[in-house]
Amino acid sequence: MTRERWKVIGLSHYYTVTAARPQRHRQSQLVALDRVSFSQPYGQIIGVIGGRGAGKSTLGAILSGQQRASEGLISGSTEIKGAFILPDHRYDERTGESYARQQLAKWGISKKKMPDLLAHIRSFSELGSQFGVKLKHYSLSEKSQLAISLLLHMAPTTLYLDDSLLVVKEHFYLKVWGFLDQLKALGSSIWVETEQVRRIERYCDQLMWLEFGQLKQYGDVMDVLAAYDEYYFQLSRLSLKEQQTFWEEGYQGQLLEKAEVVSQLVPPSSVDQQEVVKQEEPIEQEQVDQPTEELQDVAAPSRRHRQRPKKINRWPLILVVLGGLIIGGLGVAYPYLKASRLTLPQTGAKSSDRQPPVTTTSTSLLAEPSSSASQPVDLKGTYHVQAGETLSEIANTLGLSVAELREWNQLTNDHIQPNQLLLTVEPVAENPASNVALASFTHSVKAGESLATIGAAYQVSVAELQEANQLKDVTIYTGSQLALPASAKEPVSLTATTETLASSAPPVSDYVVLSGDTLYSIARKYGVDVMAIQQVNQLQSEQLSPGDVLTLP
Numbered sequence: 153m154t155r156e157r158w159k160v161i162g163l164s165h166y167y168t169v170t171a172a173r174p175q176r177h178r179q180s181q182l183v184a185l186d187r188v189s190f191s192q193p194y195g196q197i198i199g200v201i202g203g204r205g206a207g208k209s210t211l212g213a214i215l216s217g218q219q220r221a222s223e224g225l226i227s228g229s230t231e232i233k234g235a236f237i238l239p240d241h242r243y244d245e246r247t248g249e250s251y252a253r254q255q256l257a258k259w260g261i262s263k264k265k266m267p268d269l270l271a272h273i274r275s276f277s278e279l280g281s282q283f284g285v286k287l288k289h290y291s292l293s294e295k296s297q298l299a300i301s302l303l304l305h306m307a308p309t310t311l312y313l314d315d316s317l318l319v320v321k322e323h324f325y326l327k328v329w330g331f332l333d334q335l336k337a338l339g340s341s342i343w344v345e346t347e348q349v350r351r352i353e354r355y356c357d358q359l360m361w362l363e364f365g366q367l368k369q370y371g372d373v374m375d376v377l378a379a380y381d382e383y384y385f386q387l388s389r390l391s392l393k394e395q396q397t398f399w400e401e402g403y404q405g406q407l408l409e410k411a412e413v414v415s416q417l418v419p420p421s422s423v424d425q426q427e428v429v430k431q432e433e434p435i436e437q438e439q440v441d442q443p444t445e446e447l448q449d450v451a452a453p454s455r456r457h458r459q460r461p462k463k464i465n466r467w468p469l470i471l472v473v474l475g476g477l478i479i480g481g482l483g484v485a486y487p488y489l490k491a492s493r494l495t496l497p498q499t500g501a502k503s504s505d506r507q508p509p510v511t512t513t514s515t516s517l518l519a520e521p522s523s524s525a526s527q528p529v530d531l532k533g534t535y536h537v538q539a540g541e542t543l544s545e546i547a548n549t550l551g552l553s554v555a556e557l558r559e560w561n562q563l564t565n566d567h568i569q570p571n572q573l574l575l576t577v578e579p580v581a582e583n584p585a586s587n588v589a590l591a592s593f594t595h596s597v598k599a600g601e602s603l604a605t606i607g608a609a610y611q612v613s614v615a616e617l618q619e620a621n622q623l624k625d626v627t628i629y630t631g632s633q634l635a636l637p638a639s640a641k642e643p644v645s646l647t648a649t650t651e652t653l654a655s656s657a658p659p660v661s662d663y664v665v666l667s668g669d670t671l672y673s674i675a676r677k678y679g680v681d682v683m684a685i686q687q688v689n690q691l692q693s694e695q696l697s698p699g700d701v702l703t704l705p
């Protein structure tokens with residue numbers, strides 16, 4: 153029986169993202185990793201692949217101890233973790249040798265072993281006399297050669313390597329792989345993230361494929377590659393616009409929205425322009441290199457006991473309503489998807505319907521449109537407004553009065569929009585907490601709500617809402633009725649959901665000052681103000697010493 157080195161269970165990671173104008177600093181939690189679980193035997197090279205923003209680097213940062221996960225458990229011996237990181241500008245004034253010496257000291261290499269190791273690193277890196285030159289004079293490939301040589305000579309038991317940073321000449325690249333093979337033989341777990349899977353495919357024992365924070369497939373290299381190729385082949389057949397929508401929906405699906413400060417609904421085009429402020433939570437290597445063979449909770453301490461977004465049982469009434477709808481021959485259309493023949497919901501890592509990750513072999517993006525989806529049919533008791541129609545025309549057509557339509561739809565005037573869904577029966581009961589008209593199974597849009605916030609509340613994706621309402625974009629109007637898709641669950645108060653998340657957001661972390669750090673470099677790294685750091689820490693000067701612990705504002 154193969155002994156597993158790693159067992160990772162339900163690894164999730166959230167980032168707080170803040171959209172700048174025009175959304176007035178709306179905050180969301182981005183699910184960068186969504187309950188990823190896997191195990192890995194000793195001495196293997198795992199290739200990590202996936203589209204943009206799939207969560208690869210986040211996984212790497214967690215596995216290599218650069219970052220703590222929001223949730224999840226990792227078992228296994230993890231004595232020496234290493235990630236391939238190029239020296240940044242903080243080290244500009246150091247020579248390659250002094251940088252290497254400092255890193256080795258950080259990793260606990262004794263003074264006795266140091267000269268020997270430095271000599272090996274100098275030779276392996278092929279830097280020669282440049283080893284004694286300041287890093288600010290190094291080219292990218294020279295920095296890359298230095299960093300990888302250092303890392304390999306640490307013989308880490310767990311190593312995460314982002315292939316795209318390995319900007320080296322071919323012969324050096326091959327030399328690195330030769331070394332990796334030796335480490336593998338010693339039992340190291342090696343993770344190589346790559347954009348060019350063909351470049352590393354032959355070296356890998358297994359492939360891990362992530363998309364939108366979810367584990368899509370993990371296992372045999374050829375199997376995963378076949379599925380991955382097919383997925384991207386199908387994607388490439390879509391038009392550029394459809395591809396953009398695909399990526400946008402995937403990203404939106406990862407967001408747990410905070411509904412509050414949305415002053416107005418924003419059309420999709422403006423989403424592209426939004427500036428996302430990333431909040432990083434790096435931690436120091438030494439803090440996490442704790443040897444352990446136990447299953448350990450890898451979440452940040454403050455978040456270990458956080459509540460997950462509330463799990464809601466399926467609303468029994470939905471079944472009743474749905475039964476009726478299905479029998480009534482409900483058909484919904486999603487014109488965009490129909491046209492593209494692309495089923496997107498599985499690709500969006502919809503935060504609200506997150507399932508325990510499964511290794512899936514189904515990767516086809518294509519689905520034949522079902523016959524029931526070919527003709528848009530309104531939900532029973534609702535009416536989709538067509539372009540140019542007025543409220544009184546609709547009332548006439550339906551044999552209703554304008555007053556009835558206004559009352560049932562809570563309209564304060566007769567203004568209606570194309571595609572707006574109107575209730576055409578009197579709501580039987582209203583659940584004030586959920587804002588749902590039970591009779592018709594619709595949601596009345598309130599000011600400040602968006603498809604994403606409504607989707608989060610009912611645990612459906614934006615795409616599903618668009619499909620149910622024949623919406624080509626995400627524009628919705630206050631007061632209008634939205635049809636809820638069949639998969640909608642009992643709504644939660646969105647504020648409660650987002651508050652739970654917000655309260656579990658990472659606290660302001662402490663930073664341990666490293667040699668070479670300055671107040672300015674720390675401030676720049678964490679996007680905070682130098683004076684703010686001074687104030688919070690009551691610093692009288694800018695003088696810092698390695699080992700000082702700073703509270704970051």
Ligand SMILES: Nc1ncnc2c1ncn2[C@@H]1O[C@H](COP(=O)(O)OP(=O)(O)OP(=O)(O)O)[C@@H](O)[C@H]1O
Pocket residue numbers: 167168169182184202203204205206207208209210211429430431432433
């Ligand atoms: N510090 C951060 N703050 C906020 N969001 C972040 C942060 N770091 C990453 N993200 C977001 O998390 C998601 C996963 O990012 P990650 O870098 O792990 O993906 P990736 O698979 O490495 O992407 P790529 O291949 O594009 O580099 C992305 O949507 C990214 O925008």
